Amino acid sequence: MKTSSLGAFLLVLLAFATLTQSCLAAGRLQACQPSGKIRGIKPPPGKCNRENGSDCCKQGQLYTTYKCSPAVIGATRAILTLNSFEKGGDGGGPSECDNHYHSDEKHVVALSTGWYSGGDRCLNYIKISANGRTVTAMVVDECDSTMGCDDEHDYQPPCRNNIVDASKSVWEALGLDQNEGQHEITWTDA
DSSP states (O other): OHHHHHHHHHHHHHHHHHHHHHHHHHHHHHSSOOOEEEEOOOOOTTOSOOGGGOOOOOTTOEEEEOSOOOOOOSSEEEEEEEOOOSTTSTTOSSOTTTSOOOOTTSOEEEEEHHHHGGGTTTTOEEEEEETTEEEEEEEEEEEOSSOOSSGGGTTOOOOOTTEEEEOHHHHHHTTOOGGGOEEEEEEEEO
8 A cells, every 4th residue: 555655646746747847848938939020121232241141131021030039058059150240241340248349260259139138148158069069259249139120230130039140260160161151059158
């Protein structure tokens, strides 16, 4: 009788743990929903730098915006994109964190709005892993997921909510082909 009660208790405990884990996982998946849309406008002549395969806004197209990014837990999945942080590069103006431009030879990144967290990660380092390699890079900018298609954003669409926008040196350190323009990675705070 004692063994049967213990078995029933363990079964109920296991069911509760499974249900709790499922609810938490569903909450993480639903935690970051789109916050709105913006309508693209045609960039004025000579605007929207297409360096590194950057997209330019298209007249009338709707672009999804986000105020959040997926939760950072362990090795967080993201899309690595290529960006120039130099003056005149496709990154647009100076970096948000320090109002400076940065050499493409330095390991620097911009994070989607939610991960940028209002600048909380500014000048801190993250570890990026892909292709069996890991590199440490400094966060210097935001890849704005809330706005775009204007002069301030070089007439580029808003970033998706899962972007780590990296300099050429980060791509080189990971042994990635820069012609791809994007690559699946994982990252974590360093």
